[in-house]
Amino acid sequence: MDLLEAIRLRKSIRGYKPDPVHKEVLREILDIATRSPSALNEQPWEITVVTGKVLEDIKRGNVETLACGALPNPDVPMQLLTGVYKERQVELAKQIFELMGIAREDREKRAEWMQLGFRFFEAPAAIILSADRSIDESRTQFDLGIFSQTICLAALNYGLGTCIEVQGVMYPDVIRRFSGIPDSKRITMSIAIGYPDWDFPANKLESKREPVEAITTWHGFD
Numbered sequence: 001m002d003l004l005e006a007i008r009l010r011k012s013i014r015g016y017k018p019d020p021v022h023k024e025v026l027r028e029i030l031d032i033a034t035r036s037p038s039a040l041n042e043q044p045w046e047i048t049v050v051t052g053k054v055l056e057d058i059k060r061g062n063v064e065t066l067a068c069g070a071l072p073n074p075d076v077p078m079q080l081l082t083g084v085y086k087e088r089q090v091e092l093a094k095q096i097f098e099l100m101g102i103a104r105e106d107r108e109k110r111a112e113w114m115q116l117g118f119r120f121f122e123a124p125a126a127i128i129l130s131a132d133r134s135i136d137e138s139r140t141q142f143d144l145g146i147f148s149q150t151i152c153l154a155a156l157n158y159g160l161g162t163c164i165e166v167q168g169v170m171y172p173d174v175i176r177r178f179s180g181i182p183d184s185k186r187i188t189m190s191i192a193i194g195y196p197d198w199d200f201p202a203n204k205l206e207s208k209r210e211p212v213e214a215i216t217t218w219h220g221f222d
């Protein structure tokens with residue numbers, strides 16, 4: 001697949017076919033993703049891939065914890081957005097709810113949608129990325145971000161879709177209980193991965209972007 005085409009084609013997939021993803025395919029994707037750059041070549045990424053019963057246990061644990069009303073407690077704290085960033089978040093939610101036919105006042109359907117995120121959008125596998133707590137978070141976040149995007153792009157080569165997902169790791173105790181990731185590792189992000197169900201309405205989403213001219217300052221070109 002052409003590189004630019006892959007970058008343009010990649011989108012977050014929130015509906016998957018149940019077909020399993022073979023371990024060898026996942027291994028190849030991770031192998032190529034390890035070519036990602038990192039500061040000082042520190043390669044802070046630590047990878048846990050879950051499928052089958054372990055994934056089911058994590059999904060159930062996430063949803064039960066959510067249903068108890070437990071506040072999310074991610075290893076990497078989250079910040080509430082304001083201003084233009086909040087506006088973009090709201091716009092994304094509006095687009096998704098419209099595609100999914102979920103009305104603004106339909107709290108039940110909204111809660112169901114939220115649960116789906118905590119269930120890795122029913123992907124047949126999920127990749128959980130962690131980093132050792134001995135490395136500063138400001139360093140690992142950048143490197144793991146690059147690593148995540150490389151996984152998502154490489155996945156396209158195998159016909160796979162992905163969704164980078166903070167929702168999946170909002171309850172790190174649940175992940176630790178079923179995957180054995182020790183407390184010395186900062187559980188940073190999850191990536192749902194599987195074969196896209198192109199009939200799933202949310203997969204038709206074309207998320208918006210600011211034009212380059214609105215976000216770029218040019219110097220010394222004239």
Ligand SMILES: Cc1cc2nc3c(=O)[nH]c(=O)nc-3n(C[C@H](O)[C@H](O)[C@H](O)COP(=O)(O)O)c2cc1C
Nearest residue numbers: 010011012013014092117163164165166167168207
């Ligand atoms: C760090 C990060 C965390 C994300 N967490 C979630 C999430 O919890 N749930 C979700 O539905 N999408 C999540 N996304 C996907 C973003 O919503 C998505 O990348 C953005 O809306 C742009 O859409 P696109 O990926 O389809 O281009 C996350 C993306 C990133 C990079």
